[in-house]
Amino acid sequence: MRTAIIGFGKLGEAITRKLIRAGHTVLLTNSRGPASLQQKAIQLGELAVPAELADVAEAEVLFLTVPWSTIPAVSKSLPELSGKILVDVTNQFLPDMRLDDLKGKASSRIVQAHFPDVSLVKALNHYFEKWVDAEPVVGLGHRLAFIAGDDEQSKSVVAGLLSEFGFQPLDMGDIDTGSLAQQAGGPLAGLNVVSYPA
Numbered sequence: 250m251r252t253a254i255i256g257f258g259k260l261g262e263a264i265t266r267k268l269i270r271a272g273h274t275v276l277l278t279n280s281r282g283p284a285s286l287q288q289k290a291i292q293l294g295e296l297a298v299p300a301e302l303a304d305v306a307e308a309e310v311l312f313l314t315v316p317w318s319t320i321p322a323v324s325k326s327l328p329e330l331s332g333k334i335l336v337d338v339t340n341q342f343l344p345d346m347r348l349d350d351l352k353g354k355a356s357s358r359i360v361q362a363h364f365p366d367v368s369l370v371k372a373l374n375h376y377f378e379k380w381v382d383a384e385p386v387v388g389l390g391h392r393l394a395f396i397a398g399d400d401e402q403s404k405s406v407v408a409g410l411l412s413e414f415g416f417q418p419l420d421m422g423d424i425d426t427g428s429l430a431q432q433a434g435g436p437l438a439g440l441n442v443v444s445y446p447a
């Protein structure tokens with residue numbers, strides 16, 4: 250599958266490693282352009298392809314891994330993404346690391362407003378980057394990966410990717426309920442849970 254990272258930083262790199270290990274092509278993007286990502290791509294291997302933000306529509310599944318405050322600007326830099334799956338991995342931290350006060354609204358609902366044409370799935374945001382990067386298979390167990398979204402088909406695509414990575418996806422429901430529990434400040438945020446067979 251062709252995938253893209255919108256905002257290749259700490260979390261974007263951890264997700265890229267998992268995508269590459271599962272055999273997927275990953276377009277790497279940031280605000281500075283492909284030349285700034287060339288060295289990193291060489292380290293990651295031939296499935297890592299530095300790209301312009303304008304080219305991310307070549308991917309089927311895109312991971313949004315930019316800082317919260319940049320989302321409005323990022324959305325204006327991207328091409329038409331109608332019908333694409335956007336995995337929202339962001340958390341609503343302000344530049345001073347305070348949580349943005351969303352008045353009880355799901356952060357993904359706000360992200361969706363900036364990307365009205367995509368099918369949005371919230372995933373992997375509840376883990377610190379080190380736990381996304383870590384091996385999800387722990388003995389006989391698998392780390393849980395919570396997902397939420399309004400479209401069942403898109404959730405099943407993302408759940409498939411998470412399973413390929415080695416996580417055990419757990420569907421928490423739609424954006425307004427499930428993602429609210431997953432986002433920063435919610436009861437599932439920061440949890441590192443391994444599920445073992447009975």
Ligand SMILES: NC(=O)c1ccc[n+]([C@@H]2O[C@H](COP(=O)([O-])OP(=O)(O)OC[C@H]3O[C@@H](n4cnc5c(N)ncnc54)[C@H](OP(=O)(O)O)[C@@H]3O)[C@@H](O)[C@H]2O)c1
Pocket residue numbers: 255256257258259260261278279280281313314315316317319322323326338339340341342373374375376377378379
């Ligand atoms: N790190 C974690 O443990 C963790 C865990 C869960 C969720 N998250 C969430 O994931 C997101 C990213 O976190 P991070 O720790 O990976 O941050 P990071 O290391 O700072 O990476 C963010 C990347 O976004 C890029 N970026 C910034 N503005 C951009 C723009 N206008 N267009 C395109 N790319 C842009 C930056 O690259 P350039 O400056 O070169 O453009 C940077 O490499 C945040 O929303 C954070 O809350 C992080």
